[in-house]
Amino acid sequence: MLLLDKNKKGLYLPLFVMIVPVILAALLGVMISAENDKEDFVGFRAVKILKAVDESGKINLYIDVAAEHSKANALKNMAVNGGYNSKNRCEKTARTLVDNEQYVIWNTCPVLNLEKEFETEFKQELKSLLQIYKSLYKTADYEKILGRSSQNRQDYAVFYTGNVRNASILSIERKQSEFMITISDIALPVEETADSAIILQPKTKIQIPDFFLYRKLHKTISERCINREFNDCSAEITSNFPGSEILHEDNIYKFKIPAEGLTIKFALMPESQIPSYQN
């Protein structure tokens, strides 16, 4: 003991032996806590990004299909409204016992611009289809993959559904024989990551419908039905548009013109002029 007291350098080895367990215990503590906090596999983060990309593929498909259906529905609605969009301000015929349907009276309508009317109707239809979107996104099964449940798990399908439903149609541009439709950006947050998101900029296109039949109909009506006898008008219409139905009620002519699976429906007051046709 006397020797030890005098020689403090000799204490280094026992001191080292005492410190080693403390250092190792601290290291063990760090390892265990890091392992408990770990919610990752090699590739797991990449998979989360790929899942968001996959969701964007599904949304793009939905928008492409929705655009085609919107086109078909828009044409149907326009036909029922004599070429105008369904929120037009034209006057309509009253329902009668003979004919329970209402017809847009052409003479009370503004200039007939079919492409503009189509754009308006198409936008309404596409928006209504975007508003029923439902994401099937499944959040990663942490129990299965990591062997433990994850805290604060969020349902990303709700985010994605909401973001698609809130998207709006920014523009419809004519490019040769197609309409290019641009939809507002849709953010797809990457699962369980802070501030990471894939920004989808959806664009789709549709073939511009051919309004030749409307042009021909407008021309025939203005030349052969305004200030003409009903029989003359009727004969001209049925010869130019086979399968047409024309009714004469009071002082109004009612037309039903078949056109590629649709029926163009409108009414006419033969004494007054009809709105001009704009290309």
Place this chain on the structure above:
Amino acid sequence: MLNKKADAALPLYLGPTLAALVIVLFIFSIIFFVVGIKQNPDLVIKPAAYQDSHNIITILKIQKNNSTIAELISLAAEDKNYKNELSSELVAILQKLPKQKPQEDLAKSRFAVPSEVKGSLQSSEWILEIFIENELFMKVGEKPFGSSEYLGQSVVIPLENKKLAEIKLFLACTLCSEGEINAIA
């Protein structure tokens, strides 16, 4: 060189100190080994954990007679005459998707060892189901007996009548191992 004072005391505590150090290191090496074993054994994510939807998206975009399969589904929902056309198109498409085939033919085998028996019993089929407003509208493909579902994919598309159709595609496979499924994925 030997006249340092500490060196004179060293023999007194060197043995017990070294013994204590060895014991400490031994105990901690065991603890670290156990903790290491308890760590996640599969550090690399398995392909099966990620199931993308490329197959079903591609199928729905296929053009048939001027309309896509997605549009054909919409037509079939409105007009039952299109249902048969849609069904036959989907059967033809599903047959082209890769799947697990029986690996062994017991008729050609001299000895029916367990691996050959398992291989001969393996069978798989792609199944496609279409739900409209949560009701089954069409199912293409038959699930093999005792099969489990793998590689599930699903997508939602709108119909012209403003309803939603949910299309599910999965591989129903009997006696398929994870490795074989990963190879298909």
